[in-house]
Amino acid sequence: MKKLILSAAIILGAISAQAAIATNSVSIIQSVNIQDEFTEISADAIPAAVKSTIEKSFPGTKLEKAYKNEKNEYKLEITKDDKKYTVFTDASGNIIKK
Template sequence: MRKLILSAVIILGGLSVQASIPAGTTVNSVIIQDEYTEVTADAIPAAVKSTVEKSFPNTKLEKAYKNAKNEYKLEISSGDKKYTVFTDASGNIIKK
């Protein structure tokens, strides 16, 4: 008898939780991404180049990108390994 009552409570509890979510409800989520546009190596400020050379010796700059906030996304490589580094216009490394 206990098992029957316990089963009924569990089933009714599960139905009440399921019924509390309105049908047809949609959830919209917005992902905000900083849009980076590719720039040439000449367009990178000297402070950014200096930071990369000091912080990551023996690496080669593959591609550089810039966003509206004057932040730079730099793709660098060392041998067969590739890294992505984010900096501001002053050359400070940004953690993303």
């Protein structure tokens, strides 16, 4: 009889302990995309230093499109042999890694 009462007490204790532990896990993932807004410009609006850098660094390429942002950085889309490349430069013609 003692074993039956002891077994019942252990089982009830385990059940109540399991019910008392309620785990609620909430994970919040927040992502922020920061992107410099580039606006399209004509090829004539590109500074000579930028044009010179593109001609020297990427000979034989053709300028398809040019963009400029508020920081005076340039995004240039160039092509060579049906392959497209995107190059970022500053106003002085220095190539920027993005």
